[in-house]
Amino acid sequence: MPHSKVHPHALSAIGNTPIVRLNRVAQESSANFFGKLEFMNPGGSVKDRIGGYLIEDAEKRGALKPGGVVVEATSGNTGVGLAMAAAIKGYRCIFVLPDKMSAEKINFLRAFGAEVVITPSGVEPEDPNSHYSVARAIAAKTPNSFLADQYDNLANRRAHYERTGPEIYSQMPEIDALVAGMGTGGTITGTGQYLKEKKPSVKLICADPVGSIIHDVYTHGKQISPTSPYKVEGIGEDFIPKNFNLPLLDAVVSVNDLESLTMARRLLLEEGLFAGTSAGTAVVAAKKWADSLSEKAAGLNILIILPDSGDRYMSKLWNDEWMMENGMLDPGKPGMPKATLSHGAKTPYGLKL
Numbered sequence: 401m402p403h404s405k406v407h408p409h410a411l412s413a414i415g416n417t418p419i420v421r422l423n424r425v426a427q428e429s430s431a432n433f434f435g436k437l438e439f440m441n442p443g444g445s446v447k448d449r450i451g452g453y454l455i456e457d458a459e460k461r462g463a464l465k466p467g468g469v470v471v472e473a474t475s476g477n478t479g480v481g482l483a484m485a486a487a488i489k490g491y492r493c494i495f496v497l498p499d500k501m502s503a504e505k506i507n508f509l510r511a512f513g514a515e516v517v518i519t520p521s522g523v524e525p526e527d528p529n530s531h532y533s534v535a536r537a538i539a540a541k542t543p544n545s546f547l548a549d550q551y552d553n554l555a556n557r558r559a560h561y562e563r564t565g566p567e568i569y570s571q572m573p574e575i576d577a578l579v580a581g582m583g584t585g586g587t588i589t590g591t592g593q594y595l596k597e598k599k600p601s602v603k604l605i606c607a608d609p610v611g612s613i614i615h616d617v618y619t620h621g622k623q624i625s626p627t628s629p630y631k632v633e634g635i636g637e638d639f640i641p642k643n644f645n646l647p648l649l650d651a652v653v654s655v656n657d658l659e660s661l662t663m664a665r666r667l668l669l670e671e672g673l674f675a676g677t678s679a680g681t682a683v684v685a686a687k688k689w690a691d692s693l694s695e696k697a698a699g700l701n702i703l704i705i706l707p708d709s710g711d712r713y714m715s716k717l718w719n720d721e722w723m724m725e726n727g728m729l730d731p732g733k734p735g736m737p738k739a740t741l742s743h744g745a746k747t748p749y750g751l752k753l
């Protein structure tokens with residue numbers, strides 16, 4: 401029963417994610433806010449877009465051969481994207497993750513049959529124990545392996561230049577600004593390069609967690625403040641990957657954990673969108689950037705990448721105890737996120753659940 405809308409395999413169902421207007425979370429601004437629902441990709445994140453692409457690029461270059469092993473340093477989502485493609489094409493996977501990443505991501509990768517190696521968070525990138533160094537060492541000693549190297553492999557940003565950019569431009573030619581967090585930088589650099597070529601007035605705004613070096617390097621040309629740990633996953637950096645192109649950006653906006661996690665909860669409670677922590681960072685950055693423009697923000701169409709699904713953070717963002725222990729939720733304090741999961745949820749009949 402071949403049908404023109406039937407995909408031949410899961411990789412072909414990646415992309416064409418919907419764009420949705422954000423209403424209540426954007427009420428105080430005169431700009432228009434839109435979210436690109438990257439969690440609707442088959443593997444649940446924007447990183448599906450590079451998983452298959454990096455593997456197919458490596459196959460074409462002869463860097464990955466039948467029976468090969470895919471190795472990667474990942475905060476989890478790239479691992480899922482690679483594991484999906486590897487499942488379809490029959491490769492084995494080894495992923496190296498820092499220990500701050502959620503149990504959901506680690507278990508998801510293990511469910512694919514991938515070998516998962518956990519390294520300490522917060523060590524310098526060049527430290528032999530960092531997830532980058534450990535992934536490189538594993539790739540060096542594993543026969544017939546391919547290090548996907550999402551940070552420095554420029555096929556990452558090319559995937560977004562060839563696909564995400566044209567997709568966004570055809571869905572929303574009225575776009576005035578794109579807001580996204582940067583982990584490898586592939587999303588904003590590749591997509592942004594395409595959008596600026598098509599429409600040079602488009603502004604590119606990086607959402608950067610407090611504790612990352614991107615804001616310093618963009619603003620001062622070098623790191624000024626020391627790095628510090630933060631709870632948001634997948635974005636912010638302690639080094640500058642080759643996929644970054646900082647001169648292409650128009651602003652870098654710093655956002656702290658409380659702002660990010662509060663907004664991630666608001667996205668669900670006020671917009672019905674179940675997204676992860678870095679989506680919260682990006683929405684807050686969009687609002688701060690629009691505020692900085694004051695009346696010039698009126699009517700601007702700001703598209704915000706919502707990179708992954710909230711289900712990856714059930715044990716953290718959606719766990720009231722974890723939120724309280726980490727100072728991200730205080731039912732008594734105004735402005736703090738609302739407790740929703742274990743406190744006071746009621747049935748329509750007033751019975752306490």
Ligand SMILES: Cc1ncc(COP(=O)(O)O)c(C=O)c1O
Nearest residue numbers: 582583584585586587634678707
């Ligand atoms: C949850 C999440 N958000 C955002 C990003 C950033 O995307 P990019 O690496 O393309 O900059 C990542 C990357 O791993 C991620 O996992």
